[in-house]
Amino acid sequence: MRRALAAGALAAVAVVAMSVALGGFRAGQLSLFLVFAALAVSLDFVWGYAGILSLGQLLPFGIAAYASAKITLAAPSLSVGALIVAALIGAAVAAGIGVAMLRRRPTAVVVGLLTLVLSLTAEQIAEQWRDITGGFNGLTGVPRIGAFGTELSDTAGDIVISVLALAAITVVGVGVSRPIGAVLIGIRSNERRMEALGYDTVRCKIWAFTVGGAVAGFAGALYVHRTGFVSPQIFGFTLATSVVLWTLVGGRGTIVGPVVGALAINFASATLADVWLQYWTLATGVIFVVVVVVMPDGVVPSLQRLAGRSAGRRRQPTLLPADAEPSGAPPHDGAIFEAIDVRKSFGFFRLIDGLTLRMDEPELRCLVGPNGAGKSTLLDILCGQQGCQAGTVRIFGQECTGKPSWEFARNGVSRKFQSPQLVDDLSVATNVAIAAWGADSSPWGLARRSWNAPIPPAASEILERTGLGERLGARAGDLSHGDKQWLEVAMALAGNCRLLLLDEPTAGMTVAESLEAAALLRDLHARHGLPIVIVEHDMTFIRAVADRVTVLARGAVLADGDVAEVEANPQVRAIYSGVDT
């Protein structure tokens, strides 16, 4: 945060000095391009951080610009107040679109198309709705920025606009340097994992879209005061393409990238356009395509990589031992979990067919069964990753049927997936911290909270014993498969873990490693009283770890008991050896 503030202040000093030194025309250019940079940063926040590909970032920008022009034309003394109103309008526009669009979990394609079509439609509406928008010519003669009836001189006004645009960029920069920045990156790169950690990802995305809209709206008002007019082209294809181009070329997921992109491309355009307009526009199109295909991260991140700086430069959290021992089942009525007559089919195939299963005392339970018996699907249903078509699911006595997986997570259900699900771009420590913050997270809370993460002893033990504790700064995506498995177990334990679900934790391990894993899990269970459900195939591991084994076949429970009982069961033997009973 201090770095972001310092960078913002330094940039402001530099911009003021340059504006004074260059004066007049150049200062005006700089202020306009900084406004564009603020717009690009707002898109970057929405797209580069939260992963929402918005091709309609001009909607909050343009609507706020029109509103600001209207207010200032009606009451010139209000131009500073109009900036605040514009930010609020931008936020409201984005919130409306976000709520209507994002709750259905649309794909990037649908979001991109809808926002683009919305923006192009806004252009047509602005052209036709002459009474309000002034039609094709738009609204002209908007006074320059001022306050309390005084209008600033040209250069002074430009400097004020430059500084305000930088302030908006700095606010976003400070925001993403808080834990919310890491959480948004997590949602962008692995939404399923984040939801299983207790993050209401839809709410976080709508929040990010709204904040991005506020910044875009603020930039829209600055734009109007800088140029003195607004016309329907503010929503048009040309500017829509340009914003995406600045952000993309500069580098998504950084703040410096889009600023550099916007300034460099605009100054190049302004310089080259005089002599070379048509070829320059063609060149921007070519640059766009080439960057997308060859350098999708953008120029600034690529240069950083060349200079040997990795994502590790991001602020790292401090992992602290948690005071209390939260692990273990909370006080509850009824079973730890129960699934009653659950059914789930895909087409005609009934994967889970009237399955009933419960756990009354904290135990180490293994689920076994042939492929297609419904083991992983059952785990999905127990942690809300998949819904079921009929039946009831209760976790610690609470009815959870049909709820999203983040609510299961907040009730204490933690899940390790079959193939490790991590936020690859973030460090080991940040992955663990994100897991620890997940239990009670609101976007605003994450924007304010410190980088300290209280880690329960169970998770710390895993990090210690597996050696991950010495590599907290490593990028999670660079770990070996085995280390990824353990990191994911540590993440599952770092949150509000009252019931641990593990899907094939020993896949890819040697016999020695899997026996060590069994000892580790038994130890966890014994010391913290943690209920654990494990899906496994490896009988050596199961014999070493399980209190009790449940055999699934054809989507229902076939047998249940301790390891010896189950192994002696003739039906189980028949299923595994293929003999018909």
Added chain:
Amino acid sequence: MDALTLELLNGLSTFATLGVVALGLGIVFGLMGIINLAHGEFVMIGAYVSYVVHANGFSHWLSVPLAAVVLFVLGGAIELTLIRRIHRQPEVTILATFGLSVCLRQVAELVFTKDFRGVPNPVPGATRAFGVLFPTYRYVLIGIAVAVVVATLLAFTKSRFGLTVRAIVADRDLAEASGIRTGIANLCAFGIGAATAGIAGALVAPLGAIEPQAGLAYLPGAFLVVIVGGFNKLWGVVVGALIVAGVQTGVIHFYDAVWAQIASLGLAVAVLQFRRVSVEGASA
């Protein structure tokens, strides 16, 4: 009564235009999972082909097949050089074709300048039928557009090539493992999608101004058709065009073009709320 007939004919004409413009978009998306934001520019280039044909003194009717050929070649070249590299990455395709559309518009501007060009109506005048006068060329347009749409859809659903392409849609890896040359099939699908856009451009050329930005006007409508009609079904283009044309004509009749645009947009949003959309292009 006559007013109603006229509105019906207008609606039919909108339907035919929307259908033939959206057809290529639907093919490329439905079969390859590619969102082509440069599709409007393919239509624009088709219109310029008909301008060039006219400027050289040839008949307008030559421009329809010629536009198909030119756009097939151009589409194939774009598939080979660009689309092939970014397959199966929906977000990247959107961005790349976004950039491609800038390039195509700018090349058109370099070659033809920003001036509005026009092609004279090859069959001027109006025909009296069903008790109303209606421009003859629009009857022709409706006929050709419907024929192109039906023929293309039949080719994709009934022919051996169609079977191959649908096998790729169902399971690309399996198709490849069964010896289907997915590369060539994709090339053809993208080329045919572009060719139908070229035909659409040549057909609408006599009706409006031809300029580098002309393609942009077709993009929102075509995407609305594809969204409403469904991403995975080729015949959805017909259904989508029918619904969008109906809504637009109806709303224009009672209000104006802006509300028609808003109404179709609302329709698309509503459809998306009720249907889960698969981006892979394969049926969900």
